[in-house]
Amino acid sequence: MKNSVxxxxxxxxxxxxxxxxxxxxxNETRNFTSEEQVxxxxxxxxxxxxxxxxxxxxxxxxxxxxxxxKVVAPVSNEPKEVRDFSFFxxxxxxxxxxxxxxxxxxxxxxxxxxxxxxxxxxxxxxxSFMLETRADVTQGTSGIAPKNVLGFADAMREAxxxxxxxxxxxxxxxxxxxxxxxxxSTVAWKGEVAAAADGxxxxxxxxxxxxxxxxxxxISKQLLLQNGASAEQAIIRDLGRATAQYIDATLFATAxxxxxxxxxxxxxxTGSFTEAAFSPLASIMLDFVTAEQTLAEAGGLEGNxxxxxxxxxxxxxxxxxxxxxxxxxxxxxLINGYPTFFTNGCTKDAGVSADFFFGDFSKLYMGMFGxxxxxxxxxxxxxxxxxxxxxxxxxDWGVSDGAGFVKATSVLA
Numbered sequence: 001m002k003n004s005v006x007x008x009x010x011x012x013x014x015x016x017x018x019x020x021x022x023x024x025x026x027n028e029t030r031n032f033t034s035e036e037q038v039x040x041x042x043x044x045x046x047x048x049x050x051x052x053x054x055x056x057x058x059x060x061x062x063x064x065x066x067x068x069x070k071v072v073a074p075v076s077n078e079p080k081e082v083r084d085f086s087f088f089x090x091x092x093x094x095x096x097x098x099x100x101x102x103x104x105x106x107x108x109x110x111x112x113x114x115x116x117x118x119x120x121x122x123x124x125x126x127x128s129f130m131l132e133t134r135a136d137v138t139q140g141t142s143g144i145a146p147k148n149v150l151g152f153a154d155a156m157r158e159a160x161x162x163x164x165x166x167x168x169x170x171x172x173x174x175x176x177x178x179x180x181x182x183x184x185s186t187v188a189w190k191g192e193v194a195a196a197a198d199g200x201x202x203x204x205x206x207x208x209x210x211x212x213x214x215x216x217x218x219i220s221k222q223l224l225l226q227n228g229a230s231a232e233q234a235i236i237r238d239l240g241r242a243t244a245q246y247i248d249a250t251l252f253a254t255a256x257x258x259x260x261x262x263x264x265x266x267x268x269x270t271g272s273f274t275e276a277a278f279s280p281l282a283s284i285m286l287d288f289v290t291a292e293q294t295l296a297e298a299g300g301l302e303g304n305x306x307x308x309x310x311x312x313x314x315x316x317x318x319x320x321x322x323x324x325x326x327x328x329x330x331x332x333x334l335i336n337g338y339p340t341f342f343t344n345g346c347t348k349d350a351g352v353s354a355d356f357f358f359g360d361f362s363k364l365y366m367g368m369f370g371x372x373x374x375x376x377x378x379x380x381x382x383x384x385x386x387x388x389x390x391x392x393x394x395x396d397w398g399v400s401d402g403a404g405f406v407k408a409t410s411v412l413a
Contacts, residue, residue: 085106091387094124095387107125113174123390124376163366167364173368179208179400181206210396213392217235252308263397275353281316284320284411298404314342355408356410
């Protein structure tokens with residue numbers, strides 16, 4: 001089933017077509033022909049059906065966001081060729097120039113996918129569909145989080161926040177991607193015959209362009225030869241955690257990123273406020289409540305709402321919850337009823353202050369372009385009996401409305 005964004009776009013298309021039919025008849029000063037009337041009625045019926053579907057999907061997406069912190073192990077239903085894929089075997093075969101079997105098929109798929117995106121695979125390729133094969137429906141409008149048989153997704157799900165907070169994670173993109181965003185129209189009371197003011201239809205867009213995220217890991221040749229499944233998973237999980245933590249550190253920074261790097265959420269956010277003066281067990285919780293008020297006043301208190309905060313705030317939040325009234329403060333992983341995630345990606349000034357975000361993460365779009373490009377280098381660390389793997393992943397992110405987020409700094413002392 002399509003997600004709410006896709007359904008809204010489809011509904012908007014029918015609305016536009018129906019309006020064009022009406023405008024045509026107005027310009028030609030005539031009524032619908034019998035065929036046009038049937039077509040118009042069908043479009044209106046479809047518009048009503050899609051409205052009901054959108055309401056149902058949006059409700060489910062909101063429910064998904066409420067359980068975003070819960071991880072349920074998916075049933076393994078990946079195709080047989082994916083289950084048979086061995087990461088270590090692919091590395092060994094590629095190094096020895098005899099890549100064959102399912103490993104060769106997956107590499108060729110990655111090469112073709114990269115070619116369609118206008119770039120090339122310089123090493124061992126892993127196609128993007130392997131990042132989606134075992135993807136289950138999770139929080140976020142797109143409902144897709146990268147999750148693959150190699151363990152990348154498992155590691156990132158366990159250690160990261162960006163793919164659990166309710167963002168739209170789009171995998172398998174092959175070209176620059178534009179996501180249209182509707183503008184904010186205005187209305188005003190007018191006299192009986194006064195001219196109406198231009199309400200404005202300033203449409204915007206989220207533009208995703210591939211940006212390179214790279215890392216490397218050294219693996220002993222003895223370990224490659226032993227080809228142990230547990231060792232294979234351990235290495236990939238460790239690399240996945242490191243990659244995920246770096247994504248979090250870039251995304252949830254308050255200051256902007258360096259040139260050529262996706263903007264931080266702190267840079268894209270327009271809502272902020274002055275933090276309260278420090279008061280033990282009170283000021284930090286007050287800042288969180290003020291963040292909700294700030295977002296509500298901006299008209300954004302809906303969607304996949306969640307907190308993302310520095311762990312430095314955790315002690316004050318939990319202690320304040322112990323002295324707060326029932327149903328107030330922090331209960332489990334919820335603050336005032338909203339899912340809360342802690343990550344060191346949110347910056348802090350040790351012992352002085354720490355940052356947090358509150359907002360509608362369905363307005364955050366993250367795109368993964370193509371599959372993984374793994375350069376197998378058997379020479380750089382050969383003196384140590386190791387093979388170096390250099391990984392390149394292309395991705396980008398953006399928000400559809402910066403006013404949908406509030407950023408804040410809480411004083412710690």
